[in-house]
Amino acid sequence: EAxxxxxxxxxxxxxxxxxxxxxxPISGHATLYWYQQILGQGPKLLIQFQNNGVVDDSQLPKxxxxxxxxxxVDSTLKIQPAKLEDSAVxxxxxxxxxxxxxxxxFFGEGSRLTVL
Amino acid sequence: KQEVTQIPAxxxxxxxxxxxxxxxxxxxxxxxxxxxxxxxxxxxxxLLLIQSSQREQTSGRLNASLDKSSGRSTLYIAASQxxxxxxxxxxxxxxxxxxxxxxTRLSVIA
Numbered sequence: 350e351a352x353x354x355x356x357x358x359x360x361x362x363x364x365x366x367x368x369x370x371x372x373x374p375i376s377g378h379a380t381l382y383w384y385q386q387i388l389g390q391g392p393k394l395l396i397q398f399q400n401n402g403v404v405d406d407s408q409l410p411k412x413x414x415x416x417x418x419x420x421x422v423d424s425t426l427k428i429q430p431a432k433l434e435d436s437a438v439x440x441x442x443x444x445x446x447x448x449x450x451x452x453x454x455f456f457g458e459g460s461r462l463t464v465l
Numbered sequence: 466k467q468e469v470t471q472i473p474a475x476x477x478x479x480x481x482x483x484x485x486x487x488x489x490x491x492x493x494x495x496x497x498x499x500x501x502x503x504x505x506x507x508x509x510x511x512l513l514l515i516q517s518s519q520r521e522q523t524s525g526r527l528n529a530s531l532d533k534s535s536g537r538s539t540l541y542i543a544a545s546q547x548x549x550x551x552x553x554x555x556x557x558x559x560x561x562x563x564x565x566x567x568x569t570r571l572s573v574i575a
Contacts (some may be wrong), residue, residue: 353508355508382563389567390564390567391469391554391556391565391566391568392554392556393568394562394563398564405562440476440508441508443496452554453499453511453514454499454509454511454563455511456501456508456509457513458507458508459507459508
């Protein structure tokens with residue numbers, strides 16, 4: 350079974366530029382998450398989708414971050430304009446059901462962003 | 466607001482030792498707790514998932530326990546190997562999004 354796919358693995362941009370990350374979850378997984386992991390910290394949830402609907406985006410900085418999952422499968426996360434503090438690893442995860450119904454999360458390898 | 470704390474932040478042990486990693490959480494109203502492993506520059510690999518109704522889960526040399534009432538979980542690693550070197554994260558799922566601790570960075574010295 351293929352895992353969660355993410356691209357690009359690495360991205361270096363200058364502040365105020367834009368960047369987009371792509372995620373393809375495990376086939377059949379209805380729930381998709383984007384997490385931000387700053388060096389030395391645990392991952393922090395940015396947004397959670399159930400199929401193509403947003404379940405939780407309370408911690409997403411909506412003035413600069415946006416995410417979509419139009420067909421309920423793959424998803425993109427965009428940052429525009431980027432700030433220095435956005436330097437982090439952006440992790441995508443998926444689960445068969447919402448974890449509140451005991452679903453296990455599976456993570457991709459992440460996209461490492463460096464903002465100069 | 467759920468907070469997850471992991472102690473110690475870093476641990477270095479000689480190969481072959483048994484070791485315990487600790488995780489505590491402030492809100493005991495959780496659905497499940499999950500332990501993950503993260504290698505440098507990599508994503509998270511799920512190790513064990515414990516439902517709130519369970520007391521422990523085992524996988525190979527790993528055993529995770531959960532004491533929901535006291536807000537604690539432990540990850541026991543038996544007969545540690547250099548390949549176990551990684552950061553171990555615990556995360557709890559309740560009425561809030563999955564909340565992670567900062568992790569314990571483990572080094573197993575050959």
